[in-house]
Amino acid sequence: RKEVEQDPGPFNVPEGATVAFNCTYSNSASQSFFWYRQDCRKEPKLLMSVYSSGNEDGRFTAQLNRASQYISLLIRDSKLSDSATYLCVVIGGSGNMLTFGGGTRLMVKP
């Protein structure tokens, strides 16, 4: 079983839709969690950290469920520019390194 798992998608949604991704992690000792965004043929960039109490940044909301060992990302009012691959990242599992999920691809259509 992979340490960090994501549904690869693609998620095809119309502009203005609300879409949510989940990511599960296997190591209960994991300490820190992030969502990265990666555009096609580009490098990953930090989208947001995920805090235990949940956090929001504009149209994006991240939540952590330690009991069930998953994190989620909710995108409201989807824009065409949100089309990208979203990578779930977990720290603290193996030697305090970042462990990446395989990514979830989002395609927002007009």
Added chain:
Amino acid sequence: DAEITQSPRHKITETGRQVTLACHQTWNHNNMFWYRQDLGHGLRLIHYSYGVHDTNKGEVSDGYSVSRSNTEDLPLTLESAASSQTSVYFCASSEKLGLAGEKTQYFGPGTRLLVL
């Protein structure tokens, strides 16, 4: 502005050749990392360094080596390139890892390597 760069951006080489990929950051970050990204595997850690003269093996280190002679650079060497090493390689750096709210990793633009 501070940044992290990689060179070359694209490279074609032959099996058995030695290849070195460069990574240079101007943030003065202590931590530097090399990853490879392949379809079906996501990003996998090759080697990392927490400071000058410090190097450590990651998840997929076989066939690769790194050296850290200064803060700014962490070159990645493929000792004898194999077709299985065809991939996209990303370098990253960070000031700190860990606790929520601290800075995480910044990635370079990537190097696309094709081994024939």
